[in-house]
Amino acid sequence: MGVDVKIEGLTKSFGKQLIWKDVTLTLPAGEISVMLGPSGTGKSVLLKTLIGLIKPDQGSVIIEGVDIASCSEKDLYEVRKLFGVLFQDGAMFGSMDLFDNVAFPLREHTKKSESEIRNIVMEKMDLVGLIGAENKLPGEISGGMRKRAGLARALVLDPEILLIDEPDSGLDPVRTAFINQLFIDLNAQIDATFLIVTHDINSTRTVPDNIGLLYHKHLAMYGPREMLLSSEEPVVRQFLNAQTIGPIGMSEEKDADELAAEKDMGLPPLPPIPLQLEPSNGIPRRYQRPPGAWCRENGVTPPPGSFRPDAAMAPGGVKADPAEAPY
Numbered sequence: 001m002g003v004d005v006k007i008e009g010l011t012k013s014f015g016k017q018l019i020w021k022d023v024t025l026t027l028p029a030g031e032i033s034v035m036l037g038p039s040g041t042g043k044s045v046l047l048k049t050l051i052g053l054i055k056p057d058q059g060s061v062i063i064e065g066v067d068i069a070s071c072s073e074k075d076l077y078e079v080r081k082l083f084g085v086l087f088q089d090g091a092m093f094g095s096m097d098l099f100d101n102v103a104f105p106l107r108e109h110t111k112k113s114e115s116e117i118r119n120i121v122m123e124k125m126d127l128v129g130l131i132g133a134e135n136k137l138p139g140e141i142s143g144g145m146r147k148r149a150g151l152a153r154a155l156v157l158d159p160e161i162l163l164i165d166e167p168d169s170g171l172d173p174v175r176t177a178f179i180n181q182l183f184i185d186l187n188a189q190i191d192a193t194f195l196i197v198t199h200d201i202n203s204t205r206t207v208p209d210n211i212g213l214l215y216h217k218h219l220a221m222y223g224p225r226e227m228l229l230s231s232e233e234p235v236v237r238q239f240l241n242a243q244t245i246g247p248i249g250m251s252e253e254k255d256a257d258e259l260a261a262e263k264d265m266g267l268p269p270l271p272p273i274p275l276q277l278e279p280s281n282g283i284p285r286r287y288q289r290p291p292g293a294w295c296r297e298n299g300v301t302p303p304p305g306s307f308r309p310d311a312a313m314a315p316g317g318v319k320a321d322p323a324e325a326p327y
């Protein structure tokens with residue numbers, strides 16, 4: 001289950017504004033990837049390009065042999081059925097209750113009977129811990145519940161690829177920890193290919209199998225979590241450790257004088273690499289790798305203290321039962 005998403009030489013401008021150039025990466029089938037980047041670097045534009053809502057100027061996005069960037073509308077319609085998308089605010093229809101919102105894609109895209117639809121909707125509501133809230137309107141529930149309802153809706157067509165835009169925006173750290181655990185548990189259950197766009201460094205360090213960083217109109221790096229968390233590359237190091245010292249400035253790149261002034265400042269050591277979150281039932285995900293495997297295979301010495309249980313950052317150790325999530 002899950003399919004590769006092969007992105008090759010992707011370039012996009014709006015008028016004279018170049019968003020990014022020559023973005024090349026493969027989201028491996030069934031794995032969880034996170035895409036990071038300063039505001040405005042085109043992370044949402046990338047998500048929209050992957051589902052064919054935005055056409056790139058150059059490059060391809062190959063899914064099961066079909067190029068989303070250049071295929072016919074008919075092929076695009078078919079390929080889109082492989083996707084589930086969770087938008088930032090859940091993108092619920094305000095006048096429909098949660099049941100009808102979650103049922104919407106099934107009524108639009110399938111010929112299933114109402115009783116089949118009911119079974120699927122209730123199964124997905126259960127997965128995200130929303131049983132009992134089916135008849136609530138989106139306006140009557142918290143932001144965290146809206147996100148989970150959006151997730152249930154993204155799951156009803158059994159997606160092979162799940163795109164998730166800033167799931168933690170507007171959530172407090174505890175709700176963010178619950179939703180992170182939900183992603184890990186879901187991935188273990190459905191094996192889909194996940195791409196999560198986030199600004200949350202804590203989530204980035206503990207959830208994904210792979211991390212990408214968009215910066216200065218290109219893909220600065222994409223690869224296994226341990227590769228980026230042990231990287232000394234200045235932009236990657238600065239961003240993944242939320243530091244002020246480094247090439248990224250307040251609103252743009254630092255200029256030569258600012259960088260020269262920082263030259264003699266010692267960089268803080270790389271923090272330990274935390275353990276990756278595991279499914280709450282203790283059964284490893286299909287694509288989960290043992291802690292430190294990438295570092296060992298590539299002869300990289302991880303920062304001292306890495307992979308110790310006490311090196312886990314905040315979300316580690318939260319055994320989430322979504323039904324008990326207080327939001």
Ligand SMILES: Nc1ncnc2c1ncn2[C@@H]1O[C@H](COP(=O)(O)OP(=O)(O)OP(=O)(O)O)[C@@H](O)[C@H]1O
Pocket residue numbers: 014019037038039040041042043044045046
């Ligand atoms: N349809 C569009 N037409 C013109 N410009 C657009 C369009 N969509 C996005 N942009 C521009 O593309 C740039 C990147 O936007 P995008 O929302 O992808 O950034 P982002 O990295 O997701 O930012 P944030 O982290 O703040 O959400 C912005 O300057 C935005 O104004």
